Amino acid sequence: MEHLLAFIGGGNMARSLIGGLVARGVPASDIRVAEPLEALRDSLSRDFGVRVSGDNAATARDAGTWVLGVKPQVMRMVCEALAPIAQAEGPLIVSIAAGITTTQLERWLGGDLPVVRTMPNTPALLGAGVTGLYANARVSDAQRERTQVLLASAGTTVWIDDEARMDAVTAVSGSGPAYVFLLAEAMQAAGEAEGLSHDAARALALQTILGAGRMLVESDVEAAELRRRVTSPNGTTHAAIETFEAGGFRDLVRRAVHAAAVRGKELSDAND
Numbered sequence: 001m002e003h004l005l006a007f008i009g010g011g012n013m014a015r016s017l018i019g020g021l022v023a024r025g026v027p028a029s030d031i032r033v034a035e036p037l038e039a040l041r042d043s044l045s046r047d048f049g050v051r052v053s054g055d056n057a058a059t060a061r062d063a064g065t066w067v068l069g070v071k072p073q074v075m076r077m078v079c080e081a082l083a084p085i086a087q088a089e090g091p092l093i094v095s096i097a098a099g100i101t102t103t104q105l106e107r108w109l110g111g112d113l114p115v116v117r118t119m120p121n122t123p124a125l126l127g128a129g130v131t132g133l134y135a136n137a138r139v140s141d142a143q144r145e146r147t148q149v150l151l152a153s154a155g156t157t158v159w160i161d162d163e164a165r166m167d168a169v170t171a172v173s174g175s176g177p178a179y180v181f182l183l184a185e186a187m188q189a190a191g192e193a194e195g196l197s198h199d200a201a202r203a204l205a206l207q208t209i210l211g212a213g214r215m216l217v218e219s220d221v222e223a224a225e226l227r228r229r230v231t232s233p234n235g236t237t238h239a240a241i242e243t244f245e246a247g248g249f250r251d252l253v254r255r256a257v258h259a260a261a262v263r264g265k266e267l268s269d270a271n272d
């Protein structure tokens with residue numbers, strides 16, 4: 001049935017998407033999840049009321065949209081096992097896997113299928129995520145719209161025209177929340193090193209990241225200008241920013257993002 005959504009793999013990212021969909025009014029009865037771990041099946045069923053199963057084929061059969069939420073390392077095996085049903089039914093395929101290309105997915109599922117490769121991120125759980133999407137040539141306008149609605153429940157969406165750039169999307173926004181969490185860890189530890197209690201350092205660092213993030217998205221002002229407004233001449237921020245610049249902060253971020261993009265490509269090659 002066209003409106004049924006089948007999630008194959010019910011791990012962290014699938015859970016974030018399912019939570020977003022249910023919170024935005026998609027009937028839980030329209031969502032099925034295949035997940036090998038019983039504990040995960042139980043918590044998805046309990047928390048969201050969705051139908052769960054340990055059987056990928058039974059979950060996928062008759063569903064108009066399949067959301068492939070397994071790790072890149074098992075994607076080929078999972079797709080090849082589902083190929084006969086995909087060929088018989090022609091569902092819309094939506095992948096959230098890092099690295100794996102639409103050409104690979106289409107080939108593993110037997111060919112001639114509409115495939116949308118997406119890269120969401122975990123703030124999807126709060127409806128505050130961002131997803132990059134790339135559609136292959138077989139995806140119709142209506143299917144594009146259906147995928148857009150599916151991922152919009154997780155936050156904002158950005159369509160990408162060139163699939164090769166999806167590894168850059170993964171490197172900036174897919175992995176990005178972890179960079180911010182690393183910054184939070186480092187700011188907390190530095191605050192403690194300056195004599196603050198654990199709780200005080202944590203509260204100060206976390207609310208600063210939240211407040212700065214809101215300023216970034218809620219004003220039209222560029223990040224560089226917001227930074228300048230905090231930086232009084234010869235003041236405390238100036239001393240900190242000079243230290244970041246001297247330590248090669250921008251180049252370090254560029255190299256980290258590049259390493260993530262390269263790993264995306266490796267995931268595609270290694271699991272072909």
Ligand SMILES: NC(=O)C1=CN([C@@H]2O[C@H](COP(=O)(O)OP(=O)(O)OC[C@H]3O[C@@H](n4cnc5c(N)ncnc54)[C@H](OP(=O)(O)O)[C@@H]3O)[C@@H](O)[C@H]2O)C=CC1
Nearest residue numbers: 009010011012013036037069070071072096097098120121
């Ligand atoms: N975490 C993130 O921030 C993001 C992740 N992604 C992508 O999402 C995908 C999943 O990542 P993530 O949620 O972090 O990982 P998880 O390990 O949490 O989720 C994958 C789930 O798939 C299950 N699974 C494994 N084998 C099969 C199978 N044969 N059939 C059905 N289900 C199976 C796993 O079960 P079991 O535990 O038993 O192996 C697990 O629950 C990856 O492809 C990743 O690239 C994309 C964007 C962001």
Ligand SMILES: O=C(O)[C@@H]1CCC=N1
Nearest residue numbers: 097098170174175176
């Ligand atoms: O680390 C990973 O490979 C996945 C993809 C993006 C975020 N987590």
